[in-house]
Amino acid sequence: MFTCKNCQKDRTEEKKFEKEGYPILDCMQCGHRFADVPYNPAHVEAVYGDDYFEGGEAGYSDYLSEGDMLIKRGKYYSKVLEKYTSPARILDVGAAAGFLLKGFTESGWQGTGIEPNPKMVQYGRKQLNLDMYSTPLEDFESTELFNLISIIQVLPHLYDLNKGLEKLASLTAPEGYWLIETWNKDSKMARFFGKNWHEYSPPSVLHWFSPDSIRFFGAQHGMEVIATGRPSKKIGAGHAKSLINYKLKDKPLLKSIFSISRVIPDQWEIPYPAEDLFWVLLRKK
Numbered sequence: 001m002f003t004c005k006n007c008q009k010d011r012t013e014e015k016k017f018e019k020e021g022y023p024i025l026d027c028m029q030c031g032h033r034f035a036d037v038p039y040n041p042a043h044v045e046a047v048y049g050d051d052y053f054e055g056g057e058a059g060y061s062d063y064l065s066e067g068d069m070l071i072k073r074g075k076y077y078s079k080v081l082e083k084y085t086s087p088a089r090i091l092d093v094g095a096a097a098g099f100l101l102k103g104f105t106e107s108g109w110q111g112t113g114i115e116p117n118p119k120m121v122q123y124g125r126k127q128l129n130l131d132m133y134s135t136p137l138e139d140f141e142s143t144e145l146f147n148l149i150s151i152i153q154v155l156p157h158l159y160d161l162n163k164g165l166e167k168l169a170s171l172t173a174p175e176g177y178w179l180i181e182t183w184n185k186d187s188k189m190a191r192f193f194g195k196n197w198h199e200y201s202p203p204s205v206l207h208w209f210s211p212d213s214i215r216f217f218g219a220q221h222g223m224e225v226i227a228t229g230r231p232s233k234k235i236g237a238g239h240a241k242s243l244i245n246y247k248l249k250d251k252p253l254l255k256s257i258f259s260i261s262r263v264i265p266d267q268w269e270i271p272y273p274a275e276d277l278f279w280v281l282l283r284k285k
């Protein structure tokens, strides 16, 4: 018996498998897939301390060196949004050092970013001249409403998903938008790799979604899906190598196949297989 992290109901859930010692479950009531990780008030701090951004492994090998690429990504999404709305107030949730937000502000949006890691926030404020606050989403208070909330690869990390989504809904202006980018648990890649899919990495990642489940969660909070797509993703070669080494740490044979990647300079941008990544644009009803 478990309590679902989405619908909050006590249900007998179907256990899919175990990862890093945590059970991965599907709720039989609402279909949500999540990790059963005990509540830990220090979760955000423990998982997203400076090591997450600098230590390699599941985080960013050297997050700051990815700045230019993230700025381009913010511009890419601004372009996507042009079809639906004109630039207004944006809140970027889990903004890290603010590069993605910078891409939006350079495209005409007026931005605010929130991020639990104080060092990242300090960088965004000082180096990128952004309006940023060091806080987890759950504790963020604002008297103004936002026309767009960007949640780029952040939703899977929220401990209390339902509470987080309620918070987002309360910060969204009438007819405002959510832009969500996350990994697709129903993608070919996820199904092919099964429990070895790279996104099954609790306790940093706690929830797994699909375009259908985003539609379902959105509707629960008064948001309707108006567009979906797949971003073309490029990442720094240094980051890719760090990820490969981490994901394959117990698989020496596969690791030796990928060792060819060592000859690629860290500063190169390489396309990252993005079949399992998607974005969804939702509008408040």
Ligand SMILES: [Zn+2]
Residues within 6 Å of the ligand: 004, 005, 006, 007, 008, 009, 027, 028, 029, 030, 031, 032
């Ligand atoms: Zn549920």
